[in-house]
Each structure stands twice: as C-alpha cells, then as structure tokens.
Amino acid sequence: MDRLSCFCLFLFLSSLLFSAAVSVSVSDVSFDESEDLLIHQVVSDGDDLLNAEYQFAEFKTKFGKTYATAEEHDHRFNVFKANLRRAKRHQLLDPSAEHGVTQFSDLTPREFRQNYLGLKRLQLPADAQKAPILPTKDLPTDFDWRDHGAVTAVKDQGYCGSCWSFSTIGALEGAHFLATGNLVSLSTQQLLDCDTECDPEEYDACDDGCNGGLMNNAFEYILKAGGVAQEEDYPYTGTDRGLCRFNKTKIAASVANFSVVSLDEDQIAANLVKNGPLAVGINAVFMQTYKSGVSCPYICSSTLDHGVLLVGYGSAGYSPIRFKEKPYWIIKNSWGESWGEQGYYKICRGHNICGVDSMVSTVAAIHTTAL
Ligand SMILES: *[C@@H]1O[C@H](CO)[C@@H](O)[C@H](O)[C@H]1NC(C)=O
Ligand SMILES: *[C@@H]1O[C@H](CO)[C@@H](O)[C@H](O)[C@H]1NC(C)=O
Numbered sequence: 001m002d003r004l005s006c007f008c009l010f011l012f013l014s015s016l017l018f019s020a021a022v023s024v025s026v027s028d029v030s031f032d033e034s035e036d037l038l039i040h041q042v043v044s045d046g047d048d049l050l051n052a053e054y055q056f057a058e059f060k061t062k063f064g065k066t067y068a069t070a071e072e073h074d075h076r077f078n079v080f081k082a083n084l085r086r087a088k089r090h091q092l093l094d095p096s097a098e099h100g101v102t103q104f105s106d107l108t109p110r111e112f113r114q115n116y117l118g119l120k121r122l123q124l125p126a127d128a129q130k131a132p133i134l135p136t137k138d139l140p141t142d143f144d145w146r147d148h149g150a151v152t153a154v155k156d157q158g159y160c161g162s163c164w165s166f167s168t169i170g171a172l173e174g175a176h177f178l179a180t181g182n183l184v185s186l187s188t189q190q191l192l193d194c195d196t197e198c199d200p201e202e203y204d205a206c207d208d209g210c211n212g213g214l215m216n217n218a219f220e221y222i223l224k225a226g227g228v229a230q231e232e233d234y235p236y237t238g239t240d241r242g243l244c245r246f247n248k249t250k251i252a253a254s255v256a257n258f259s260v261v262s263l264d265e266d267q268i269a270a271n272l273v274k275n276g277p278l279a280v281g282i283n284a285v286f287m288q289t290y291k292s293g294v295s296c297p298y299i300c301s302s303t304l305d306h307g308v309l310l311v312g313y314g315s316a317g318y319s320p321i322r323f324k325e326k327p328y329w330i331i332k333n334s335w336g337e338s339w340g341e342q343g344y345y346k347i348c349r350g351h352n353i354c355g356v357d358s359m360v361s362t363v364a365a366i367h368t369t370a371l
Helices: 002-023 028-063 070-093 109-116 163-180 189-194 215-225 265-275
Strands: 097-099 255-260 278-282 290-295 306-319 324-332 344-348 360-365
Touching: 028 070, 070 097, 163 189, 163 215, 163 255, 163 278, 163 306, 163 360, 189 215, 215 255, 215 278, 215 360, 265 278, 265 306, 265 360, 306 344
Parallel strands: 290 344
Antiparallel strands: 097 290, 255 360, 278 306, 278 360, 306 324, 324 344
16 A cells, blocks of 8 residues: 555646646657657557567567467467556556566466466465574675575476475575575475375365475475485485475485574574575566566566575665665566576565565475585
C-alpha cells in the first residue's frame, strides 16, 4: 500500500509539474518530451506484430525452441506476444530492473509457476529452531559470499518444480564450507528421490520431487537421513521422484541444526554474514521477465512460490525513478547461467518486497572430514 501510494504521488507530482510548465509555456522541452512519448507509443503499437515476429524468431534460435505442430507454434507465439506485453508492464512497474524476453517467454504464468518454481507452503517441521538474535552494529555495508568461496556454480533445475531442493542444498553447501573449509557441490537429486517429509499437521502435504517442497522440511529430512551425497555421486537428472539411491557410506555433508530467521532485515543480514547463504522464499512473478538490474517493483505479491538462495547484499544499486541509490539483496537462482545476471537476481531491500524477508532459514553443518 505504501509503495502504491508513493507511485501515485509521483505521477500526481509530475502531472502537476507538467501542467505548470504548459500554462507558463516556459518548458518546451517537457512538452516535446511528452508529445514524443505519445507518438512513440502509437508508432511502436503499429510495429508490434512485425516486431513480435522478429523477436519470436530470435527467441527460438537463442533458446533452441522447436514446436511439434503448427498449432503449437501459433499458440506459443500468442503466449510470447502476451509475455512481451507483460514484460512491458513489468518494466513500468519495476524501472530499476530490465525486463524483456527470457527463456520463459513462451510459457503462460501458470505453466511457469507449475514447472519452474515449486515452493509449497507447509508448516514448520519439529526440529526447526528460532535463530538467536544477533548483534547488527558492525555489519559490513556490502557483502557477497561469492567473494569468500562459499557458493558453488549456478545450477539449473530444468523442467521440474524442484527450486526447494536447490535452495536447501545451496544453504548447506555454504554451511558445509564454513564448517570444513571445503566447497563441495551437493546432491539436489537425493532430495527429489528420497525426501518425503510432510507437514507435521497435514500429512498429505509433503516434499514431493518435481511437484514442489519446502526448504525447512528438506533440512529436517537431511537431519534424519544423516546427510547428503555430493553431486558427483548422486547427479541431478531433473526427473520426478525415482528410486532413492542414497547410500550412507557416501555422505558428503550433514546438518547440525537449522533455524528460522526473524522477519527483520538486519537480522537477516547478520545471519547471512555469520552463518553463510540463507534459504529464502520469494514471489517469482517478476522473475519470469527479469534480465538484469535491481528489481524493485512498486507492487509485488508477497505470496511465496519460489525457493532461492540469499548470498549477499549491496548498499547502492541506482534506482532511476526514485533518483537515489537503493540497497539490495543478491540472490542465486537455479535456472542456469543464461537467466538474469549470470544466473543471479538482485531485489531491493527494505520493504519485504515480493515477500523476500518472510521465509528465511539458516542451517549449520556438522564439522566432518568425511570424503
Ligand atoms: C553403499 O556403498 C558401499 C561402498 O561403496 C557398497 O559396498 C554398498 O554395497 C553400497 N550399498 C548399497 C545399498 O548400494
Ligand atoms: C547449530 O549448530 C552449530 C554447530 O554445531 C552450533 O554452533 C550452534 O550453536 C547451533 N545452533 C543452534 C541454534 O542450536
């Protein structure tokens, strides 16, 4: 609500300025600019179809898309055009990021949600603790775990709602690095095949492979199972729950405990710096069209539908429409390196935007020298 009224106020102010400029006719510049804007919009609407055809051809080449039938092709082209319009809307609502064509531009929002996200909203498992309140006085102004060797290369969940597994494993990879000094890529597939942890109150709400899951449940599974294998020994196939091939002789990392961090940005930052990358839930609606920059949408639902990894923060990403520097979070995603900024996303800090502060978990790894 706060952001929405800010936006309206901004429009109101600029229209005030605009009418003032016209009535005293001092500013031809601002008048011309708005004329230009109108003309530009009309022209680009006329060009839309040609432009969309060109962009669709480029999209198909770039992402190696082929469609089985002419009907499928036409359907995907229509979805693509709708997504071009959505990207334009997202650009208006989120001017400090760049929105446009991504590898998800031929998917409806529903297909995108069902097949590339996968966060289920379940209750906290029994062993989840509350993270103790940490001092926040001496936090660095900028911090990035990638600079300290705690983050593995960006992974790709593929056509599978397994985000929850990547978020969980990312946090454990960081915690394991802090406990042992070794950065080991850990198995997300083990969670898909073996983790069927359920909500303690609703026994039909469980971690369920490509159909979604929850990071806290996955920590609970790892705690009970004794650990996870490394990626090399239990590689990702991106296929739904298969036979569990976990072998206890191949444990590469184990969970000591995991905790939920309070909804407070300073506590989140303090836990990040002290304990390593954090597993967080987020609303991914702007991520379907995101290309780069600091995403800071005026309106974004805080309904969580995606699990990602918070790896750092920055104090100053420029927001053109707000005429000032905005602090932001740095987020590792699991859609490969060709998405976003080499697989990463930046979202502004300060207002729980897209729910980014509302489900944050930290994990500690057992100090082992196994392997
Ligand atoms: C687990 O791994 C060990 C050592 O490689 C092997 O001897 C054992 O047969 C494996 N167990 C299963 C159930 O595959
Ligand atoms: C979690 O485990 C770590 C490592 O064993 C320990 O230092 C920390 O105090 C534990 N945290 C909680 C909240 O129990």
